[in-house]
Amino acid sequence: MTENNTQIQAKVAYQILQGFEKSYRWFTRITRGAQERFEQAQWQETHKAVKERIAIYEQSLSDVVAEIYQQIHPHQKDEAFWHGLKSAFMDTLDDHPQFELAETFYNSVIGRIFKHQRIDDSLMFVLPSRCFLPGRDREKVINAFDTSGTVRAMMESILSMYRFNTPFVDQEADLQSLDRALRQRLNREQLASVHTVELLKPVFYRSKSAYLIGRICMPDRTLPFVIALVVTHDRRLIVDALLTHRHDLSVIFGFARAYFMADTQYPAEVVAFLQELLPNKKHFELYNSLGHYKHGKTVFYRNFLNHLANSDDQFEAAPGIRGLVMAVFHLPSYGIVFKIIKDEFPESKKITREHVKECYRLVKMSDRVGRMADTHEYVNFRLPRHRVSQPLLDELLDVATSSIELTEDEVIIKHLYIERKMTPLNLYLDNETDETKIRHALNELGLCIKQIAAANIFPGDMLHKNFGITRHGRVIFYDYDEICLMHERTFRDLPKSDDPYALDTLSVSPEDVFPEQFEHFIVGKRHLKAILKELHPELMNPNFWRAAQEKSRRGEVQHFTPYDASKRFTR
Template sequence: MTTQWGQRIATSVLEGFANYRSTFTYITLGAKKRFEEACWLDVQQASMDRINLYDDAVAAVTDCLTEEVAQGYDSLSVWKEAKRCYAALIRSRTDGELAETFFNSIFCRIFRHYEIKPENLFVFSTQPKVKAADEASIILSYRPAFGLVKMVDRILVDCNFNIPYADRRQDVVNIIRTAQQQLGFVFADSKDMEIDIIRSVFFRNKAAYLVGRIRIRENTKPFIIALMNNEQEGIYVDALITDPDEVSIIFSFTRSYFMVDAPVPAAFIAFLQDLLPWKQRYELYNSIGFYKHGKTEFYRDFVQHLTKTDDQFVIAPGVRGMVMIAFTLPSSQTVFKVIKDNIAPQKEVNKETVKKKYYLVKMHDRVGRMADTQEFSHFVFPKARFHPELLAELLAEAPSVVRVVDDSVIIDHLYTERRMIPLNLYIKDATEQQLEAVLDDFGNAIKQLAAANIFPGDMLLKNFGVTRHGRVVFYDYDEICYLTECNFRQIPPPRFPEDEMAAEPWYSVGANDVFPEEFAIFIFADVRIRKCFTDLHGELFAASYWQRIQKVIRENQVVDVFPYRRKQRLARRLS
């Protein structure tokens, strides 16, 4: 009977996974048409729909198992057999690692993350390593046998768009000229040069990307062509990116997930790691939309990291939060965040509100300015790795979700996030040149968030971080809201001289009222820094600026936010 039930469980799980993958692929493949037809609002909706698919699929399979095999579906012996049967069923799939994660999700939903052992589920992957044939199946290779012009033109034609290029000849010239400027002698009519491009086009927001590499002898460089649709004349090449750091920003954890058809996900990841060797596998799986498997990869990396290190988890650097306890392992690049049971009264939020805010960020276009987070349940840590001060704070501030069981610390709900330098600490140690650059980027971050209909709420410097690329990123979401929910007002002039001296304002203040004139004083205590920021982005202190952005959003205009610097955009003739 155990074998029979195990087989039924395995079959049900695989059927649920196949349905999930089918719908995921259907939404993903629709990205090409949405790009061609410039349906930008549909792009945003499709992105949200796809994110919700996984949890819905897991819930459906779990409900099905509860009904179909109620007599033994929660027996560990049955699930050991189910795992064995499932491993055999997925052996021929090209997305086996994703199928394993789906099985794990079902198991953890039923057993509430207990009994996580290799004999019960796929703690470690059983999938074979990527073969050369797997990688070959996902790429198109080009050589300049008949010259650079014909080769580059072929790359653009092979995208198979159903609308024309606005001026393909100019695009080809721009690509060759820019490549030669950036790469020098590497990009030439050489029999040693080869360009490999992933067959599937990467779509995100209002752009499409051709992702590949240039190989010449032992040297490899990334090669990304950014395409836009101007909605009147057709498609055009907007940028060519060959610098590894710039490519890394395009695949940043602060960006929305790409829509890209990946029939062999592991081969895609292997190719991308060749371009970005410093990026972790889980980050790359996240970037192409498989963020649930990204969690699996993260957990595996985390377990391995613990075996190779001996430092302790400590409270994360920066100002202590009133809503979250943030802690980190100094040897890692991850911050763990736990919602406090008793949130400070000046913060008008509760636990459920905070969770909704984090969900909003997960679903929304992050425009390169909000850190992606991963949500975990029943995360198990070794108790010995916790600094006593941190463990005491966790038990005191979040006892409903933190408990010590034998030699383990179990946290029932937490978020993980990439560690950055808090902006207030970065500014403290910055040179004059660094200060001006980071303040300029801080202003750009606020503007780009606004363009995406996001208002940070609490814009204090401590709520923003600085990445290794020097980019400013927002990461504290407990007061985040849609920009269109705010009522931006100018402070009315005082009625009498005494008004300015009064303890209370002489004007009414509604629940959603925001007075940008006050930003400068609240954000920048240091007058010198305040003046520097005002010189760079003084318009942010005027209610009229924010009202103009709201008007654009309410007219359903989707603003361009580029994942590369504007000076990298290629010049082109406009009719």
């Protein structure tokens, strides 16, 4: 008997859900392994797990789409079939704990089938199928602790709840440090008013740290409550800090950091709780931070559509010096920049379009150590034509015409990246007059370059225009077209000679780098060069780069705490 459309729709909807759930089980299995990797100080395995978890999505998506093609001929189906398929898929999601992620997976399947030519809510979940009401599953993601006793008793209760298969170096000292830190933050009256301390059940693992994340609840306000833990080289546990300021939590969840490993079956509830702690973070940023970067893209797009509907400014070229590889534009009222690869590069850029894409993939797979902006890749991204300024449209058609398609109502960008907006460092330094802030920014610039190198990435083009500065004063690298792994460069000394033509006759390969020349081009103005050289003379020393290269070769994983060193407990 021939199956009717309803039966086929139900079967395909089930295939898609099964594909998603298989993918999520795989994702969860890797995430759950984070605790053992942390306890055993398996830092190389930690980095491998990060890469594997990012790759899961595309593999699962390809498998499901192949199964669907075995079941049906998609392009022989009419509109009604796809509308019915969406309805059938919605029926499978009743009370599903990851319904929002499943909807994004469904979108990816439809996008792959239609080659991302159809962005239509009747075919896919451009808008969510339901509103998520935080709180329904709150008890499934939260541990609440008794505050009627002493601070010390509460801290003991917390450390006994979150158990690790590795001993503390000195748990008594850690408990004393936690007690003292909280009493320094809250006076006696405030402590007496605390009625609840809540911590998320999942531990948040990233690189060499683990975080217990929650909040202190008082009648008139709540404060973040974060216990940061690290493992020593001999695999023993230390409480490194107690963080109770939103700024510290915001930096931990920064957009330039690697994704957390945090095991939960209720991601929407976890994100809702985090949003209450970090009201200035967008929902998509919090999903990204948990490693659900594909759903982060979906939530961003919804946020973007909502912003478009509630604003009227026009897209225009982003402030700063025009790039040689990317055309960059923004909507002034929105905190995102959009980047398109240009059609042609100048002779000085001996790279290809595919090389640029590979560089962005490399950053995605790397530990960004708080110094490299996360990016998201889109195809066939649509802008209302009337919102694109004519000068910008003219520029895009001039430098990136192969990526632009025009309709009467839309500008369709065939391939682009989005990235958090920052103030370009060169503009910041040009306009800042406070010498203390200038020194801080230049110190941050040097730290940024050093920490990227410690993460096994050579930044390549280190002109300060390729860095941005955040509202917290942190310098972030965001231009990736010349990055590479550290072992792909040879760091050489300049020849010592009285001959002014010695450098001209030196045999130089494309992989050769001369750090002693860095001072001439990282920053342009003489007094800025002097400050940078004073603060970070190592950057101009080939030995520093060779030592960093050797550490990467040996597989050493560096550790950079995202919070200020002054917050760390002394021992």
